[in-house]
Amino acid sequence: MLLRYGMIVLCTLIAACDREAATPVSEITEPAPAAEAAHPGEDLYQENCGSCHNGGVYKAPHRMFLGMMAPDAILASMDGGIMAEQANALSAPQKRAVAEHIAGRSLDADDRGAAAAGMRQQVAGSLAAAAAERLGR
Numbered sequence: 001m002l003l004r005y006g007m008i009v010l011c012t013l014i015a016a017c018d019r020e021a022a023t024p025v026s027e028i029t030e031p032a033p034a035a036e037a038a039h040p041g042e043d044l045y046q047e048n049c050g051s052c053h054n055g056g057v058y059k060a061p062h063r064m065f066l067g068m069m070a071p072d073a074i075l076a077s078m079d080g081g082i083m084a085e086q087a088n089a090l091s092a093p094q095k096r097a098v099a100e101h102i103a104g105r106s107l108d109a110d111d112r113g114a115a116a117a118g119m120r121q122q123v124a125g126s127l128a129a130a131a132a133e134r135l136g137r
Contacts, residue, residue: 041101044094048087049102063102071103080124 045053052060066074078087078095087095100106 039097039101041094041097041099044090044098045101048090049098066102067104069103071099071105071107074099074102075107076123080127082127 050056050063053063053066055062075095077083078090078099087098090098096107
């Protein structure tokens with residue numbers, strides 16, 4: 001009995017799919033979505049960061065997780081944090097563009113403003129001091 005009802009449901013679903021697939025293209029009135037302009041930091045990200053953060057290195061946080069971070073935190077990691085060495089070939093505006101691209105929002109829109117800039121300097125100084133201490137300098 002259960003098999004019979006299962007077959008009826010399956011046949012109904014297949015019939016519904018066939019009807020949807022039979023709609024002629026000429027009857028579709030929705031315009032194709034316009035392609036969005038690429039963010040200025042997208043190409044820089046792909047060239048400098050994507051090989052590791054798109055899944056190439058298992059220890060590197062994936063792009064999806066980086067996108068959850070604030071843009072100022074991403075920028076701080078490139079300015080004096082853990083990613084400073086990898087980002088040393090980028091100019092300050094390029095680092096900013098990459099950080100904004102990854103976070104999906106502008107640093108200007110970040111409500112932390114000047115406090116965040118101060119925090120970046122403090123974190124960078126702390127990291128530099130810790131690194132110097134470890135190296136025995």
